[in-house]
Amino acid sequence: MSNRAGRALAVASSVNSSSSTRLESDAELKDAVEELFVHCQGRVGRYLVQMVGDRALAEDLLQDSFHDALRSRTQLPQVRNREAWLYGIARNRALQALRKRRRFDRVLGRLSGGPTTSGDDAEIVAVRDLLVRTLSPEDRALVLLRYLHDFDTNELAEISGLTAEAIWQRLSRARTRLIHAARLHDDNEGEQR
Amino acid sequence: MTLLEEEAQLRELLAPLDRVESATLPVRKRHRSRRPALVAGFLAAAFLATGAAIADVNPFTSIAAFVGIGAADHAQTPQDVLDPTAAALVQKFNDGLTRAHGMFPGLAPQVLADTARLVGHLPDGHNIYVLSTTTDELCIVIDQMGASLGAPPSPSEPTTIGSFDKVVNGPNATPPISWGIAKDGITAVSFMGGGNEQIVPVVNNVWAYEGENNSLQSITVHYADGTTQTITH
Numbered sequence: 001m002s003n004r005a006g007r008a009l010a011v012a013s014s015v016n017s018s019s020s021t022r023l024e025s026d027a028e029l030k031d032a033v034e035e036l037f038v039h040c041q042g043r044v045g046r047y048l049v050q051m052v053g054d055r056a057l058a059e060d061l062l063q064d065s066f067h068d069a070l071r072s073r074t075q076l077p078q079v080r081n082r083e084a085w086l087y088g089i090a091r092n093r094a095l096q097a098l099r100k101r102r103r104f105d106r107v108l109g110r111l112s113g114g115p116t117t118s119g120d121d122a123e124i125v126a127v128r129d130l131l132v133r134t135l136s137p138e139d140r141a142l143v144l145l146r147y148l149h150d151f152d153t154n155e156l157a158e159i160s161g162l163t164a165e166a167i168w169q170r171l172s173r174a175r176t177r178l179i180h181a182a183r184l185h186d187d188n189e190g191e192q193r
Numbered sequence: 194m195t196l197l198e199e200e201a202q203l204r205e206l207l208a209p210l211d212r213v214e215s216a217t218l219p220v221r222k223r224h225r226s227r228r229p230a231l232v233a234g235f236l237a238a239a240f241l242a243t244g245a246a247i248a249d250v251n252p253f254t255s256i257a258a259f260v261g262i263g264a265a266d267h268a269q270t271p272q273d274v275l276d277p278t279a280a281a282l283v284q285k286f287n288d289g290l291t292r293a294h295g296m297f298p299g300l301a302p303q304v305l306a307d308t309a310r311l312v313g314h315l316p317d318g319h320n321i322y323v324l325s326t327t328t329d330e331l332c333i334v335i336d337q338m339g340a341s342l343g344a345p346p347s348p349s350e351p352t353t354i355g356s357f358d359k360v361v362n363g364p365n366a367t368p369p370i371s372w373g374i375a376k377d378g379i380t381a382v383s384f385m386g387g388g389n390e391q392i393v394p395v396v397n398n399v400w401a402y403e404g405e406n407n408s409l410q411s412i413t414v415h416y417a418d419g420t421t422q423t424i425t426h
Contacts, residue, residue: 031419034381038394045216059316080390123209147204
C-alpha cells in the first residue's frame with residue numbers, strides 16, 4: 001500500500017479541540033463524534049500504526065475507536081479537549097490489543113517485537129524495535145503522544161487517567177531509557193563496522 | 194544534558210515514525226460471506242446519452258460527472274492517471290459495454306480513461322478512481338477488483354453504492370466490500386450490518402465497509418449540518 005502513489009483517505013486538518021458548544025440532543029452528539037472522527041482520523045490512525053506496528057490491526061482499532069467514541073458520546077459535553085478524548089479512546093484500544101498480542105506471543109514463545117507493516121523503511125522498523133524493546137506499551141503510548149503528537153503533560157493526564165506528576169516521572173524515565181538504548185545501539189553498530 | 198536537549202534528542206530519534214502511513218478507512222470484519230460477486234448497479238435512473246466526450250483541458254473545466262464530488266472536481270494531476278492494472282480494467286469494461294450493445298456498438302457509452310481522478314484507496318491498498326463516460330455517467334474503478342457504472346450522486350440519490358466480494362469461494366474467501374462515492378457535505382453513511390447499525394465515515398467523498406450489510410436496500414446519509422436522508426430501494 002505504501003508504495004502506491006495516491007492520496008490517503010484520512011483527513012489531516014485539525015479540529016478545534018477547545019470548542020465549548022453546548023450539545024443537547026443525541027443526534028447532535030452523534031454528529032459531533034462523527035465530525036471529530038473525520039477530522040482526527042488521519043492522525044489517530046497514524047498513532048495507532050505507531051503503537052501496534054501493524055496497519056491492518058490499526059485499521060480495525062481505528063474503527064473500534066470510532067464505535068467506542070460513539071458509544072461514549074454522552075461524555076462529550078463534559079470533555080474539555082475532544083482530540084485528547086479521542087486519542088485516549090484509541091490508546092485504550094491499542095493497549096488492549098497489545099496486551100492480547102503479548103499473551104498470544106507468550107503462548108507461541110515468540111521473541112520478536114511483533115509484526116511490522118510491509119513497506120516501512122529500515123529506519124522506521126529500527127525505531128519501532130527500539131521502542132518495543134525499551135518501553136512498556138503504556139510508556140510507549142505516552143512517549144508517542146508527547147513527542148510525535150505534541151500533547152502536553154496535562155493532556156496526557158487526561159488521556160491516560162494518570163496524574164500530571166506521574167506522567168512527568170514516567171516520561172522522564174522513558175526518555176533516559178530510550179536515549180541510553182539508542183546510544184548502546186549506535187555503539188554496537190560502530191563496533192560491528 | 195538539559196531537559197530541552199533530551200527532548201530534542203528524543204524527537205529526533207522518533208522522527209522516522211512520523212513517516213508511517215496512517216491507518217485509513219475503518220473496515221469492520223464481521224460475518225464471512227460466500228455470496229456471489231456483485232458489482233452493483235448504481236441507484237439512480239440512467240442519464241440520457243449526450244454523446245459528448247469531455248476533454249480534460251487546462252484550465253480545468255468541471256466534468257459533469259464530478260460536480261458535487263470535491264475529491265474529484267479538479268484538474269487531473271499525475272497521481273490521478275490510471276495505473277496499468279486499472280487502465281486494463283477500464284479497457285475490459287469498455288469492451289464489455291460495446292459487446293452489450295450488440296448490433297449498435299456505436300451507442301455504447303464508453304469510460305473515458307483520461308478523466309480518471311484518484312479519490313482514495315481501500316485499506317488493503319487498492320486505488321479507487323472515478324471516471325466520466327461519454328454519457329456523463331460516473332464510473333468507479335477499484336484497481337484489481339472491479340468497476341461499476343451509474344449516475345453520479347444527486348440530491349435524491351446522494352451516494353452511489355457498490356458491493357462485491359474480493360474472493361468469493363474457498364478457504365481465502367473474504368467478506369463483501371461495500372463502497373460508495375457520496376456528495377460533498379456528507380460526513381457519514383449508515384446502514385444495518387452484522388445485526389447492528391453501522392456508521393461509516395465519508396472521507397474525501399468515499400466510504401467503504403467490509404462485511405455483510407444491507408446498504409443496497411437502505412442507507413442513511415448524514416450531512417455536516419446534522420440532517421439525514423434515508424434512501425430505500
